[in-house]
Amino acid sequence: MLSALGYPPVNCSQVKGWVGDGVGSLVRRALTTILGDVPAESLIEQSYVLFQRYYAESVYQDSTLYPGVHETLQTLKSSGLALACVTNKPSRFTKPMLEKSGLTGFFGAVVSGDDLSLKKPDPAPLEFAAEQLGVPLTACVLVGDSTNDIRAAGAAGIPVLWATYGYAGRDDIEQDATHGAIDTIFQLCECLQVAG
Structure with a gap:
């Protein structure tokens, strides 16, 4: 541009x-x-x-999933957990990216940045995703890799697992007692107490 x-x-x-x-x-x-x-x-x-x-x-050009993403999402879905993808990315980019990466089938709800008038860090997209999944917000855990994810979870009053290996690294987000952290996606099932 x-x-x-x-x-x-x-x-x-x-x-x-x-x-x-x-x-x-x-x-x-x-x-x-x-x-x-x-x-x-x-x-x-x-x-x-x-x-x-x-x-x-070029929505998926030069993009690579982290190792273990498909396997971990499959384990979570097979265990009966309802999964959602909530992003600030516009839907015209979110859907092709999920399709090209083979992730579409894992999510019962996908909330993009233009689906509502508010984006993360506002809790509205998380509330909408929980509603779409048919689960109470209080039963949700957000797994995210940005400050907006952590702030949205805090505003929604739900726990967050910060993916330190993602977009915002350890130097970008101050670790505190309000959220847990995972250093690889392989730790996610253990944190959520889901057998792998």
């Missing part, structure tokens, strides 16, 4: 700092950083359209 607009490329660590609050926020943060000032709304709109187009073309 930036190069198409004539701006210099940025590195992955810069982009990582812009991710997590939806595409609109990502585009706005990128432009603000590059310009050193708040961009004009017309530039934001143009950039948003470009980003959507480029991202749609």
